[in-house]
Amino acid sequence: MKEHVYAGIDVGGTFVKIGLVTKDGEVLSKTQIPSQIDQPAKNMLKRAAQTIHDLLKAQKNCKLKGVGIGTAGAVNVDEGILYEAPNMPDWKNEPFGEILSDLLGVPVVLDNDANVAAWGEYAYGAGRGSKYMLMVTLGTGVGGGLVLDGKPFRGAIDAGGEFGHVKLDFNGWVCACGCKGCVEAYVGTRGILRQVREGLKKYPDSLLSKVNPENIMPVDVSMAANEGDALAIEVLRQTGEYLGYSLANVVNLLNIQRVVVGGGVAKAGDWILKPAFDAMKADSMRVPGEIVDLLPAELGNSAGLVGAAWLSAFRSGDL
């Protein structure tokens, strides 16, 4: 008998990652193709469908049951439409789901990239065993994805889960979204670098004073912390505290069991995660605060692909 497999597709501004995944989360094969965002979206979907055909042909005894797509941008999950994405400006109101379903003859489900990464970690990564989970992705932006009662949670019009825009300070730093005091304004890349710039006044001899302030990246801060630099350690500790304090809002509101932290900035590891854990515990109410845990993400940049495939299996009732 043929084994059922799901294709996961992770659409980014430069590459589209594509893989075949079993319902147990095993990646049978994967590859990537260029996104070619200057071409119509339909061309990318045709090349993706052909790639899935090729991957299936190379596997013996596999039957494609469904496809999940994660993409940057705002989406309509039920209709499978990508409304728009800042890093793919020519693609607007693209019916990804319908086009790909016509090409492959199986159900296709679409979701945004932060969500599919969360579903991947929930099903096959650091979220395993929890039913109430928040995934936080730390990078230039701060993404979020929520699983409640074992199900993906997106809110009324698929716009929920935006942990990056939970409010931290009524009169705080201005966020990329235009509002004041969002957690992203403090723990996103720009926020970390702002903390470094302000901290250099107090620590003029920091290793970070030797890096060109135009080119400084969070990885420079992690490396300096690893060398014992007081400013770098202080900035990462403060970043972790901001994160943990913001997480306490989610713990108190939703009684989540598990927080999974991924994204490039999370590579700073315990320099951020330990103070985040401690602040989250200290600032949550006692009962929900006692059970909540915080773990680093496990799946790296495969999370979106396997999460998209998991969503397809979940939707088909195969789990």
Ligand SMILES: [Zn+2]
């Ligand atoms: Zn914001």
